[in-house]
Amino acid sequence: MSTKVALVNMPFGFHVYPSIQLGTLSTLLKTHGHEVKSFYLNLHFAHQIDLEVYKQLCEERFLIGEWLFSHLLFGESRKNKEYSERFKSHLRNISQKINRPESFLHDVKAKMVPEFLQWAVESVDWGEYDVVGFTSTFNQNIASVTLAKLIKEKHPSIRILFGGSNFDSEMGLEYFRVFEWIDYVISGEAEDSLPALMEALESGDSIPKGVIHRVDGDIRLEESQENFNDFKKYGPPDYDDYIEQIREIDPHSPLLDNPIILYETARGCWWGEKHHCTFCGLNASTMEFRARPMEQVHADLAHLSKRYDSYRFRLVDNILEMKYIDGVFGEFAQNNYDLQFFIEVKSNLTKQQIKNLAHGGVNVIQPGIESFSNNQLQEMDKGVRPLQNVFCLKWAMYYGMEVTWSILTGFPQETDADYRQQIDLIKSLTHLQPPISVGDIWLERFSPYFTRPDQYGIRITGPGVAYPYVYGGENIDLMKVAYDFEFETDLKIDPALVEELHQTVAYWKERHQSENLPYLLFTKSMDFATVYDERSAEHPKKLRLDGAAGRAFAFCNDAPRNLDQIHAHLEESGESIERAELEKIIKDLEDQRLMYGERGKYLNLALPHNSNL
Numbered sequence: 001m002s003t004k005v006a007l008v009n010m011p012f013g014f015h016v017y018p019s020i021q022l023g024t025l026s027t028l029l030k031t032h033g034h035e036v037k038s039f040y041l042n043l044h045f046a047h048q049i050d051l052e053v054y055k056q057l058c059e060e061r062f063l064i065g066e067w068l069f070s071h072l073l074f075g076e077s078r079k080n081k082e083y084s085e086r087f088k089s090h091l092r093n094i095s096q097k098i099n100r101p102e103s104f105l106h107d108v109k110a111k112m113v114p115e116f117l118q119w120a121v122e123s124v125d126w127g128e129y130d131v132v133g134f135t136s137t138f139n140q141n142i143a144s145v146t147l148a149k150l151i152k153e154k155h156p157s158i159r160i161l162f163g164g165s166n167f168d169s170e171m172g173l174e175y176f177r178v179f180e181w182i183d184y185v186i187s188g189e190a191e192d193s194l195p196a197l198m199e200a201l202e203s204g205d206s207i208p209k210g211v212i213h214r215v216d217g218d219i220r221l222e223e224s225q226e227n228f229n230d231f232k233k234y235g236p237p238d239y240d241d242y243i244e245q246i247r248e249i250d251p252h253s254p255l256l257d258n259p260i261i262l263y264e265t266a267r268g269c270w271w272g273e274k275h276h277c278t279f280c281g282l283n284a285s286t287m288e289f290r291a292r293p294m295e296q297v298h299a300d301l302a303h304l305s306k307r308y309d310s311y312r313f314r315l316v317d318n319i320l321e322m323k324y325i326d327g328v329f330g331e332f333a334q335n336n337y338d339l340q341f342f343i344e345v346k347s348n349l350t351k352q353q354i355k356n357l358a359h360g361g362v363n364v365i366q367p368g369i370e371s372f373s374n375n376q377l378q379e380m381d382k383g384v385r386p387l388q389n390v391f392c393l394k395w396a397m398y399y400g401m402e403v404t405w406s407i408l409t410g411f412p413q414e415t416d417a418d419y420r421q422q423i424d425l426i427k428s429l430t431h432l433q434p435p436i437s438v439g440d441i442w443l444e445r446f447s448p449y450f451t452r453p454d455q456y457g458i459r460i461t462g463p464g465v466a467y468p469y470v471y472g473g474e475n476i477d478l479m480k481v482a483y484d485f486e487f488e489t490d491l492k493i494d495p496a497l498v499e500e501l502h503q504t505v506a507y508w509k510e511r512h513q514s515e516n517l518p519y520l521l522f523t524k525s526m527d528f529a530t531v532y533d534e535r536s537a538e539h540p541k542k543l544r545l546d547g548a549a550g551r552a553f554a555f556c557n558d559a560p561r562n563l564d565q566i567h568a569h570l571e572e573s574g575e576s577i578e579r580a581e582l583e584k585i586i587k588d589l590e591d592q593r594l595m596y597g598e599r600g601k602y603l604n605l606a607l608p609h610n611s612n613l
Helices: 020-031 043-050 051-058 064-068 078-086 088-097 102-125 138-153 167-178 193-203 238-249 292-305 325-334 351-359 374-380 388-398 416-426 495-512 547-555 564-572 580-590
Strands: 004-009 036-039 131-135 159-163 184-186 211-215 218-220 260-263 312-315 340-344 362-366 407-409 436-438 459-463 484-488 519-523 528-535 542-548 595-600 601-604
Touching: 004 020, 004 043, 004 340, 020 036, 020 131, 036 043, 036 238, 043 051, 043 102, 043 238, 051 064, 051 088, 064 088, 064 102, 064 138, 078 088, 088 102, 088 193, 102 138, 131 138, 131 374, 138 159, 138 580, 159 167, 159 193, 167 184, 167 218, 184 193, 193 211, 238 407, 260 292, 292 312, 292 325, 312 388, 325 351, 325 388, 351 362, 351 388, 374 388, 374 407, 374 416, 388 416, 388 595, 407 495, 416 495, 436 495, 495 580, 519 547, 528 547, 542 547, 564 580, 580 595, 580 601
Parallel strands: 004 036, 004 131, 131 159, 159 184, 260 312, 312 340, 340 362, 407 436
Antiparallel strands: 184 211, 211 218, 459 484, 519 528, 528 542, 595 601
16 A cells, blocks of 8 residues: 655755755655655745745854744744844844845844744645655754644644754754654664554554654654665655756756755765764764675766756765775776765875865865864864875865865864964965864763863853754754753963964955956976965065975975985985975975975865866
């Protein structure tokens, strides 16, 4: 017997690409013979309030998206009413970004959202469906819960199902307890538990593992101990309804032209299995790394590209499987495909790996560059050093890849020296791509900082500051549903250094947004190299490096080299030089900020003028 299932994607899920959750669940359920329809209601709301306004709201902090949808459930609570005063400056900044009066956001909350929710209840015949399922991640939780309540009130026999990162672990149990109109919650991955739940609903059998449910009013959950591994069992995600609904709303929408397609090549984190980055709250119980077979990745990407007439992909993996660099992107490069990819990858890449990614279509990478301080990187347990982060930035720029990265601060054990080290190094790197921002870390659920705070000198003081102002009432335990938390440490950093770091990065960003772009390039001849240095707008310079200096400089271009390697290279080139003289040359190149040295290895910071490397 087939079950009719409606899957719902609510605001503030991003509208510029489909939901990987809905796409995956649609394929999963259809494979098991169920009738499925996905409803991208976030698209309708985005068009209602303006696409650019919606996009900006998706990216804002302090649970702004949750607050905007909180009026029906919590709008009468005292704390909810105080949100606009407590976060007054934040709302003012958002209003300026979206070029709207400050009253606009209040109108959205009190008028536009209730109107949208009423439309959402009435525009779909929800009574046609046996199950209505919601995916909930980050700022789409209250919107989803509220619509679910309205649907349940109108159609009491419908089973309401929730899943997604907001409903993992004790978060799902607490939301399930508080919002009694939710019938079932998929806690964790759905591939095993969801088909089994559908069968149980049809047959009346017992509810399977991994599903939160009620038995005579008591909340039950038998957790599944195994993660899903059989990726060959299911095909690629199904985004047909997303494309169809965009076309219904606006047949000429630019979102239909070469749409961004989300795809998952792997789950978990191969680094986190061994070294869980101390501040990272991703993966929860699904840290085990599992990758799709190479041939399946090739077949799925070909299918998705053809079906949706698109060349643009965004991989949702937390970290790229290293074998895909050659096996997928290397092959794409050989075939000269015109695909484009966003990926997340570890920054300890070789020049050849970066080249393969770039030539294979990767035009944006997020390599987890969060610091140029070795002490901070060790505290994060990142498994990389500042030199590797610099190397990644250099060759990503050479091969034309955009790098999405930020500088993180606020680590419990950081020191003034960490700030000074970064400030000094940044002055050598202004020709490379600047970070998006500088900011303190969040304390995230599931991170080692959260699970073992005492080990790191952290005192958790409460849920994230916005939670009490959004989720009104005394009935909900905010410590159980919060994803980020307020905390204290004994950290004492010189405020002047914090300000200097922010100002140094601000200048870096300003230069890259100006007409006077900074650069550091070099050209190489047989016996010398020439460096063109305009990192300083006030003091541009051209420098000729002859003999051993030029050869040593060029030799440290492709990879960091130690003194023994540099000395051997010079000897092979017929350049006889004493060790002490070589050390003096390298020291001089460091002093001029042309080389960066770390633990006895040295990297040429300039980009080669030669375009054929």
